[in-house]
Amino acid sequence: AQSVTQPDIHITVSEGASLELRCNYSYGATPYLFWYVQSPGQGLQLLLKYFSGDTLVQGIKGFEAEFKRSQSSFNLRKPSVHWSDAAEYFCAVVALPNDYKLSFGAGTTVTVRA
Amino acid sequence: DAGVIQSPRHEVTEMGQEVTLRCKPISGHDYLFWYRQTMMRGLELLIYFNNNVPIDDSGMPEDRFSAKMPNASFSTLKIQPSEPRDSAVYFCASSRVGGVEQFFGPGTRLTVL
Numbered sequence: 030a031q032s033v034t035q036p037d038i039h040i041t042v043s044e045g046a047s048l049e050l051r052c053n054y055s056y057g058a059t060p061y062l063f064w065y066v067q068s069p070g071q072g073l074q075l076l077l078k079y080f081s082g083d084t085l086v087q088g089i090k091g092f093e094a095e096f097k098r099s100q101s102s103f104n105l106r107k108p109s110v111h112w113s114d115a116a117e118y119f120c121a122v123v124a125l126p127n128d129y130k131l132s133f134g135a136g137t138t139v140t141v142r143a
Numbered sequence: 144d145a146g147v148i149q150s151p152r153h154e155v156t157e158m159g160q161e162v163t164l165r166c167k168p169i170s171g172h173d174y175l176f177w178y179r180q181t182m183m184r185g186l187e188l189l190i191y192f193n194n195n196v197p198i199d200d201s202g203m204p205e206d207r208f209s210a211k212m213p214n215a216s217f218s219t220l221k222i223q224p225s226e227p228r229d230s231a232v233y234f235c236a237s238s239r240v241g242g243v244e245q246f247f248g249p250g251t252r253l254t255v256l
Contacts, residue, residue: 061243072147072234072247080243119186123243128199129174131245133186 031056031124035134042110043142050105050137052120062103063121063131064094073119079103090114115141145169147248149235155254161223164251167216168237176245177210177220178234186234192218225255 034053042048054060061080065073077088084096094105120134148167156162168175176191190200195212212218222229232252236245
């Protein structure tokens with residue numbers, strides 16, 4: 030079965046600094062990978078997704094992620110963090126074409142300090 | 144588009160009571176998912192439907208939980224009887240056929256006293 034590991038539970042970053050969130054997946058075939066963001070008291074919003082093709086994918090809000098098959102990783106990055114980026118971030122994988130179930134990592138909480 | 148709609152947004156009930164959570168998926172989406180989010184277990188899939196038919200309910204914790212989708216625009220998740228350990232945020236999500244991207248509703252925060 031597929032699974033996702035997010036090694037960092039909590040990250041604190043200064044406003045304007047760069048941000049990188051780690052995600053490692055476990056899946057036998059080519060994974061379909063996602064990053065979602067959850068602001069306090071809100072639902073989940075899709076930041077970006079990777080299905081195939083270019084391993085560097087661009088998302089909304091200035092985020093990007095890079096798929097590295099050799100490292101089983103799909104790390105999320107942002108060059109310059111804004112205070113509004115404070116939220117919880119979830120990496121997820123789905124085992125297409127067998128099913129559409131999203132398996133989520135435990136999440137990484139990002140705190141942005143002024 | 145209104146997005147995925149869930150009601151109520153907050154529910155407080157007493158142990159032993161029946162609880163019904165409601166979801167309206169995005170029009171035209173053929174897949175509907177119910178998730179539960181807790182501090183201890185994170186986000187976990189409870190059940191999902193395709194064209195109103197339950198496909199995988201292996202995540203439903205026990206017989207106290209049931210879900211239905213009587214038509215393409217409405218689904219319910221029922222807990223009977225409710226217990227304090229059911230306290231969580233319950234999310235509904237929908238997606239189009241072949242489109243893996245799932246759109247999430249705002250969630251229902253359930254507190255069972």
